[in-house]
Amino acid sequence: MSEDIERLKAERNQIVAEIRHLQDNMRGEVERDLEEGDPALYEREKNLALLQHLERELGAVEYALSLAEKGVYGICENCGERIDPARLKAIPQATLCLKCKTELERKRRM
Ligand SMILES: [Zn+2]
Known part of the structure; x- marks a missing residue:
């Protein structure tokens, strides 16, 4: 069972790293004034959707981790x-x- 916990923790670390990376990218973009139809605007929306997806995944991994710690994973x-x-x-x-x-x-x- 501790193998499962290790794997879930590794998964969590990976998602957290992806979120940080994405947030760094997005921070750079926010500085600019974006106009409708700007390819960068499209890029930002795509990143935002990806970020929401990653945050949902992170929640799911943390939940699975809590189950693993209770021994019911x-x-x-x-x-x-x-x-x-x-x-x-x-x-x-x-x-x-x-x-x-x-x-x-x-x-x-x-
Ligand atoms: Zn079932």
Whole structure:
């Protein structure tokens, strides 16, 4: 289980580093006056969307980390089955098994 914690912490560090990098980039851009249609404006909006995405990911990783610390990481929150280790390797912050995740996304679309 401590392996899981290590992997989640590594994932968290990586996301935090990406956020910092992005924020540094964006800070440089804010100094300039941007006009509609300016390619830099498009760039800034893209970065902002990416930043929001990273912050959501970070939240998910921190949540998974809290589960790992409680010793319940890797167990589907919906059905209680163990999550496929290959899935956890690909998406360390997953808290639902593939079956439940697929089901949830199908319901959301309806
Ligand atoms: Zn499940």
